[in-house]
Amino acid sequence: MSEMNKAMIEQYRNSFLSEVEANVEEGEWVKMCMQCGVCSGSCPLGKHWAHPPQEIFMMIRAGKRDEVLASDSMWMCTSCYNCVVRCPRQLPITHIMHGLATYAKKLGLVPQNQPTAKFAEIFWNNMMKKGRVNELKLGLSLYFKDGF
Missing domain, CATH: 1.10.1060.10 (Alpha-helical ferredoxin)
Structure with a gap:
């Protein structure tokens, strides 16, 4: 060659x-x-x-x-x-x-102001702790993700 x-x-x-x-x-x-x-x-x-x-x-x-x-x-x-x-x-x-x-x-390289990135992080952390998603915890975590 x-x-x-x-x-x-x-x-x-x-x-x-x-x-x-x-x-x-x-x-x-x-x-x-x-x-x-x-x-x-x-x-x-x-x-x-x-x-x-x-x-x-x-x-x-x-x-x-x-x-x-x-x-x-x-x-x-x-x-x-x-x-x-x-x-x-x-x-x-x-x-x-x-x-x-x-x-x-x-x-x-996480995109700035990407709401789904924060959701993904909360979702996966929630799932990794118990092996399934706790919907109440997920909802509360999303609601309070930026503080009170």
């Missing part, structure tokens, strides 16, 4: 996809998305997303690291699992979206 071909292949390799596979829960499934859009059509909040899941997956494969990690899209996921149930490839889309949000948070 010529040096020029090696350089072209190296340039084409997507290091962000590898980063997602290594650091995001279920991230290795991103490359399996066939871009059908069923996940976006199934999401109750789909029309409010800046980038629906299949677009996020396409952006990851295109190496658009900054755009993906700065997006508030992964914070919009409410864990309804409609996307997972309807995905023809049965991708764990909800897990990937939460994994991306967790990874972005670890990198200090």
Whole structure:
């Protein structure tokens, strides 16, 4: 293989996809998305997303690291699992979206004034303590998240 071909292949390799596979829960499934859009059509909040899941997956494969990690899209996921149930490839889309949000948070890239980010944090902390969500505690925590 010529040096020029090696350089072209190296340039084409997507290091962000590898980063997602290594650091995001279920991230290795991103490359399996066939871009059908069923996940976006199934999401109750789909029309409010800046980038629906299949677009996020396409952006990851295109190496658009900054755009993906700065997006508030992964914070919009409410864990309804409609996307997972309807995905023809049965991708764990909800897990990937939460994994991306967790990874972005670890990198200090939580979008400013994102109400769903605070909800996600309260929800997951609530669930991790008892293994299920205590709706009363969740509601009170959300109501008083900014103080009295």
